[in-house]
Amino acid sequence: MSINLAAGGSGAGAGGDGLSSSFPPSQWSYAISRRYQYFLDKSTPHVLHRWTAFVVFAFIYTLRVYLIEGYYIVTYGLGIYILQLLILFISPQVDPEIQELDDDGPTLPTRGSDEFRPFVRRLPEFKFWYSIMKAFCIAFVLTFFSAFNVPVFWPILLFYWVVLFISTMKRQILHMIKYKYVPFSVGKQKYAGKKVALTDDTDTVAA
Structure with a gap:
């Protein structure tokens, strides 16, 4: 009886192992995704290294497009997407123009005080x-698939992208000037005027 139970247990264990090993692709993809996310988390503080790697890869892509003299429509789509990302990158999380309609007012300072x-x-x-x-x-x-190598006159695409870039950035800069914010501020502002006033008061008391 014990032998049968042992055999049954062994069979169940074998069945369990077979069941767990019947989906190795899912386990591999999970392990790869975890490892990939781990490297992404580790690379977060290394800003200079990340952007250096991007510049190198962008140069490789540009060199490939230049050498094969094609895939300009892919590059144009890439440029449009980069422009959209750039606008989101230099835009505030809460638009002051929309926030002004609320009772709380704008989230960005509009005056020096x-x-x-x-x-x-x-x-x-x-x-x-x-x-x-x-x-x-x-x-x-995509540059390895000839289906995406659509013959186009690339100067027209370049001219249209430049016009789109200038008009979009002009609108964004006017938005910055109107609501008085700078998307590249670092740290906390220091007001020298208060320090000067404090120094004057100290000199008066000392006198």
Whole structure:
């Protein structure tokens, strides 16, 4: 009886092992995704290294497109996507123009006497880098498929992209000037005027 139970237990164990080993692709994909996420988390504080790697990869993609003299429509789509990411990167998380319609008022300071608030991006720096790297990787892979090599007159695409870039950035800069915010502020502002006033008061008391 015990032998049968042992055999049955062994069979169940074997069946369990067979069941667990019947889906190795899912286990491999899970392990790979965990390892991939681990490297992404480790690379988050290394801003200079990440952007250096992006510049190198962008140069490789540009060199490939230049040498094969094609895939301009892929490059144009890549440029449009980069422009959208850039606008999100330099835009505040809460649009002051929309926030003014609420009772709380704008979230960004509009006067010098307002309390300083750090600039919060709509698209964080790491997500901006990650999205642009993925876009270049996808575009690089597409250059190996002749179906995406659509013959076009590339100067027209370049001219249209430049016009679109100038008009979009002009609108964004006017938005910055109107609501008095800078998307590249670092740290907390220091007001020298208060220090000067404090020094004057101290000198008066000492006299």
